[in-house]
Amino acid sequence: MIRRLSQARERGIPEATVARLPLYLRALNGMAERSLATVSSEDLAVAAGVNSAKLRKDLSHLGSYGTRGVGYDVEYLIYQISRELGLTQDWAVAIVGVGNLGRALANYGGFVSRGFRVAALLDADPEVVGDHIAGLNVEHIDGLEAVIKRRGVSIVVLATPAAAAQQVADRVIAVGVTSILNFAPVVLTVPEGVDIRKVDLSIELQILAFHEQRKTDRMTGGPAMAEEWPEAVDL
Amino acid sequence: MIRRLSQARERGIPEATVARLPLYLRALNGMAERSLATVSSEDLAVAAGVNSAKLRKDLSHLGSYGTRGVGYDVEYLIYQISRELGLTQDWAVAIVGVGNLGRALANYGGFVSRGFRVAALLDADPEVVGDHIAGLNVEHIDGLEAVIKRRGVSIVVLATPAAAAQQVADRVIAVGVTSILNFAPVVLTVPEGVDIRKVDLSIELQILAFHEQRKTDRMTGGPAMAEEWPEAVDL
DNA sequence: TAGATTGTTAATCGATTAACAATC
DNA sequence: TAGATTGTTAATCGATTAACAATC
Structure with missing residues (x-):
């Protein structure tokens, strides 16, 4: 047994x-x-x-x-x-990027409920640093490595602009983080052994649009032939 | 060919x-x-x-x-x-629930970029109704059906609290919407032919935690035996 | 022609499902 | 014992992948 x-x-x-x-x-x-x-x-x-x-x-x-x-x-x-x-233990999560999405995530109740604790909010914008969100002080991205080590952060949530995501990922991976939840619309390149999960709002919408179009096609008897590409090209 | x-x-x-x-x-x-x-x-x-x-x-x-x-x-x-x-046509999207997440979605650039147009923001909270977000006026949820019909909304994004999601889904389905992107942490019950896609932040984190735990286990030589359930129970 | 790269085949792998023996 | 429901088997289905003939 x-x-x-x-x-x-x-x-x-x-x-x-x-x-x-x-x-x-x-x-x-x-x-x-x-x-x-x-x-x-x-x-x-x-x-x-x-x-x-x-x-x-x-x-x-x-x-x-x-x-x-x-x-x-x-x-x-x-x-x-x-x-x-692994929810019987406590996971410290850092959210990098405190724009609209980062704020939403910080305030998201479901995070805290099940073994996850938002341990840090970080941003590069001096305008945002120092804000209090969901009971946390937004810290400057310069302190990223120190914060991760000091607070035992093991999961990093990327809510940065697309252009910054890879660079932040590289930095957190360099200090030992191996679990990343990526909201930025880019394909991250990471070494073996690092787990990336990706949430992409625009991709979800595109998949819905595909099926929505199919339904519409079905009702109108398929796409009009005029919309097909010329046959020579298909060949 | x-x-x-x-x-x-x-x-x-x-x-x-x-x-x-x-x-x-x-x-x-x-x-x-x-x-x-x-x-x-x-x-x-x-x-x-x-x-x-x-x-x-x-x-x-x-x-x-x-x-x-x-x-x-x-x-x-x-x-x-x-x-x-189906991105060569224009899809009108309505976002229901203008809390932190709804705001983030409304401001999300990737939405607009590829054939999607946020055509309406709706909320039940009188405090929020009337706010201007991403160039749109937040409207009261009472007008949901009228807005959907009048603006030709074919995709609805649910960013409501969990308790409200099913009810809103029922209403939009009743006026013909068949594509829903659900951010609320509930399993929606919908009739056949309605496409639901679900984005669940807490689930993504839980999946990461599972793998993170596995990695930690591997380094410490597996979970301590004391953590196993008594054998009689397993039987 | 020689080199490059597609589109397809076929083998493999993993996930789903119905059915039912085991057993409470 | 009779009824209920699990855990597992085996069949099926769908997705992935390597390999290569077709062909630019």
Whole structure:
């Protein structure tokens, strides 16, 4: 039994599964608030917006935490998923770039709620340095390395202009940061072993536009032939 | 030839490919700015951060737009990808919820740059209604349906509190909106045919934390055994 | 023609899903 | 025991990748 658990741990959890664990966690927290003691894979799957076979498969990568015929203990599963995600410890986060987006992130409640603590806000603009946002003092980017080391920052959020992002990334990586959440619309070049996650608002919109266009096409019977490129060019 | 192009079009483009087209587009725009006339799949792949076989496979779903031995014409490929994504037309976007995040989105330059136009900002808070943000007047949420119809809004961005998101979604769907970009940390329930994309800051952080923990574990030789759940429970 | 590079094939890999034996 | 529900199997599906024939 221990053997199987350890194997699952060692083999690693599929990326697709990792990306869904936070969804399950959120759904479970909602259930805990409503004082539900146990939940079936079917109910939890509906709450998280996935199919129940996938949910059970995902959870099976963590271990056998359910009871056949009964379901999953809500609190226990919350604990196991939290632990797997590393949320039972406290992560110090620095937000670099305190423009509109940086401010929004600093004030975002969901950050603090689950193991994350905004430990620093940094900006290059003297106009912004010294502002108080979400109970924090905005510091000058010159102190970036010192702040990261002194406060044990392990995750950096980049909310800088595109032009500054790579340079800031290089600096934080140089002092040992290996986890970056990038909001700047650039492809960052980083050494192996550094994890980058990217949130790109304009890309999300473009993907929506693609599907929206498809729907419109379908209603009007496809794109007009005049819009097609001349055949010779396609050849 | 036309046959093959049409088939590719009709069969649909894989979701994974659609999600990468905006990356290629951004890389190509950078090259156009630097006045590059043609680009090889290898160079474009590097700029977009993918492998070149994947890039060629992705582009092959759109048609045969390259020249063997030469590469791709930058401007021509920009045009083809833009058209495929539906960016050659203008999309009116409404942002609902003008808190920190809504403001950040309204001011986000990348929105406007590529075929998207913020056509309305709406909020429920009388304190916020009437504010001028990014050249727009914040309107009261009561006028939501009228604004959407009158201005031809086809994409709605939800930046409301979690508690309000479903209700706003229901209202915009009722007046025909089928594309929603959701920043609120809730799973929305929507009818078939409505496309939801979700951006969740806290989930991105949790995924980073998972990997960060793994790295730390590796350095310390795995999680301490004391942290494991008692064996009987695992059984 | 020789060199370069695409577009496609086919192998591989990973994710999803339905179905059901195990078992509470 | 009968009913419920997990955890796992195996089939299927879709995405990735290396390799290379086609062809500029």
